[in-house]
Amino acid sequence: MDVTTAVLSRRSAHTLVEPAPNDEEFTYLLRAAATAPDHGQLRPWRWIPVRGEGRTALGRCLADDSPAPGLRRDQAAAKTRRAPLLATLVFRPVTDHRVPEWEQLAATSAMTGFLSLLLHARGFGSIRRTGKFTESEQARGLLGLQPTERLLGWLYIGTPGERQAPKRRKADDVTDRISVFAPELVTA
Structure with missing residues (x-):
């Protein structure tokens, strides 16, 4: 699958089953995703794969922490049983570095996006889950x-349960998001 097809056909998969x-293979794909732009090559992140009964333990923990x-x-x-692999994303900023924390977070986000595209290109599905439990x-x-x-x-990962050919998205018109720089209009 070429990159443009991957970008235009990737969707968050809500139903994920084995295999993941x-x-x-996860490490192999992560090594490729780690080539995402990362000023200073700090890799200010780490992943904790949660599988099998680890998902049950995490689910009990989240339930215990739920006020409901x-x-x-x-x-x-x-919720933790919705996919065979819950890849837990941890941001670990490098402090007192010339690369500001916001840029380290941007690098982490870029790497996660690359990983989602790589998973999709391999036939896996994923969906990013956040929310109050991140706190x-x-x-x-x-x-x-x-x-x-x-x-x-968490990046929930598995094989999409609904086996349909990936539908290519229509790229949106983003011309209203582009500003033309005209230096002659800049006043000193």
Whole structure:
């Protein structure tokens, strides 16, 4: 699949089933995704793959941290079973560096976008999940995050449950998002 086709046909997959990439394939794809623009090559991120019963443990943790009663807690626990692989994205900015934190976060986002496209090109589906649980102290503890690290969410990964040919998106008209620079109009 060429890059343009991958970009125009990738969609968030809401139903994900086995198989997901195994650890070796996930690492291979991550190595490729890590070539995304990253000023200073800081790689201010790390991934924690959560599979199998790890998903159940994470689900219990999220349910325990949910203020909602009964059924809502069960729903919180079930969220982690929606995909065979939950790739947990952790932002770990390099402090006191000439590359500002916002640029490190941009590099992390670019790498995640590359990874989503690489997964799609391999026939896998993914969807990025964020929300209030990224602030969960219990989840941070369970996942072993350091005080300087930030939980950015999860990339749910698997094989799309709805087997349909990827539909190519129509590229939007973005001309209203382009400003022409005219130096002769700049006043000193």
